[in-house]
Every structure is written in C-alpha cells, then in structure tokens.
Amino acid sequence: MPPTLLIVDDDPDVLKAAAATLARAAERVDTATSPDGLAAQAHLYDAVLLDMNFAAGARDGMVGLDSLDRLHEADPALSVVLMTTFGGVALAVEALKRGAADFVLKPWRNEALVEAMAAASALTAERRASGAALNLDDMERRAIVRALSLYEGNVSHAAVALGLTRPALYRRMERHGL
Missing domain, CATH: 3.40.50.2300 (Response regulator)
Incomplete structure (x- = not known):
C-alpha cells in the first residue's frame, strides 16, 4: 500500500x-x-x-x-x-x-x-x-496522545475512550509529560 x-x-x-x-x-x-x-x-x-x-x-x-x-x-x-x-x-x-x-x-x-x-x-x-522500539510505556503514551488528538484535547472524552477516569488520565498524562 x-x-x-x-x-x-x-x-x-x-x-x-x-x-x-x-x-x-x-x-x-x-x-x-x-x-x-x-x-x-x-x-x-x-x-x-x-x-x-x-x-x-x-x-x-x-x-x-x-x-x-x-x-x-x-x-x-x-x-x-x-x-x-x-x-x-x-x-x-x-x-x-x-x-x-x-x-x-x-x-x-x-x-x-x-x-x-x-x-x-x-x-x-x-x-x-x-514492534521495535516499543514498550508498554511507549504504547500507553501513544494511545493517550492519539485519544487526545481525536477528541481535540478534550480530556473527558479521551478518558472515556481509553476506559479511564479523568483523574487517572491526568496522572498518566503527567507521568508521560503530556
């Protein structure tokens, strides 16, 4: 392709x-x-x-x-x-x-x-x-970035799409420097 x-x-x-x-x-x-x-x-x-x-x-x-x-x-x-x-x-x-x-x-x-x-x-x-250069942290960070991008930065919608609560998503965003 x-x-x-x-x-x-x-x-x-x-x-x-x-x-x-x-x-x-x-x-x-x-x-x-x-x-x-x-x-x-x-x-x-x-x-x-x-x-x-x-x-x-x-x-x-x-x-x-x-x-x-x-x-x-x-x-x-x-x-x-x-x-x-x-x-x-x-x-x-x-x-x-x-x-x-x-x-x-x-x-x-x-x-x-x-x-x-x-x-x-x-x-x-x-x-x-x-899967080269990918580990669990990289995959999680990419998933968060993608969800935030898809929902134009709306943390509430991104959290729902990822199956997380807003506070959990905020903690993970902080851990990944987002």
Whole structure:
C-alpha cells in the first residue's frame, strides 16, 4: 500500500514542489509550515520530510533536530528524513546520530527524494510490524496522545475512550509529560 507522508517546511514553494514530486508514490501527502504540534499527529504518517530551519537566517538546524526528537518521543518507529539548504557534514552526522532515516540537501533530485521517502516509509512499516522500539510505556503514551488528538484535547472524552477516569488520565498524562 502506498505510504502516507508529511512534508514540513516554512517555504510554500518547497512544500508545493516536494508534494508534487512525492504525490506519484504516496497514497496521501500532507503539508505543514511549522513543526509545532506535529508530535500529536506522528502516528498518522509513514514518513516525514522535515526541514531543519524555520526562521529567517537560521542555519544551525536546531529546530529540525529538536522536532526530530519530539517526533521520535511520540512515535519511536516513525522514520524522519531531514532536509536543509545549509547542509554540512557535521549537521548530517548529528541528524543521523539523533535517528534521522536520511538527510537530503535542497535542491534535491526528484528521483532521490522519492527513493529516500520510500525507504523511510518501508523502515517505519518494518519497525511498526516488528514492534521495535516499543514498550508498554511507549504504547500507553501513544494511545493517550492519539485519544487526545481525536477528541481535540478534550480530556473527558479521551478518558472515556481509553476506559479511564479523568483523574487517572491526568496522572498518566503527567507521568508521560503530556
């Protein structure tokens, strides 16, 4: 089955070009202009293409690296491909150390981008199928995040969906840092 992909970049032209390139190899391609709030939606995607800089003049990639960390906290199996215009060897190495599936420089070759995202999607599927990087705490956290997302942050409805009381859900949210 073709993957569901997310592209995150603050440049609308990059979003449009990447979405057009990846649309032929995906079931659905969503876009976002900011990494804010992505962790709550991580479970909805098979792979994420994430820019590393979101402020004018920024070149250090810290926003992208921090977003990568948050996405992996939310879904350890999710593969993230980082991209930037200002890439260096040190930044690519740091991205891979933090768990990025791949690192793409802008401008990209369309075939290489499609291949990178296909490989990332396959890796996510493999991880999810084998249960790699998942333990009971991770599964509980993901279930809570998903319920809160489905019910748009309404704790009462999320608690009912999870079979918990509101106080029990609040305790578990606190334990997971939510």
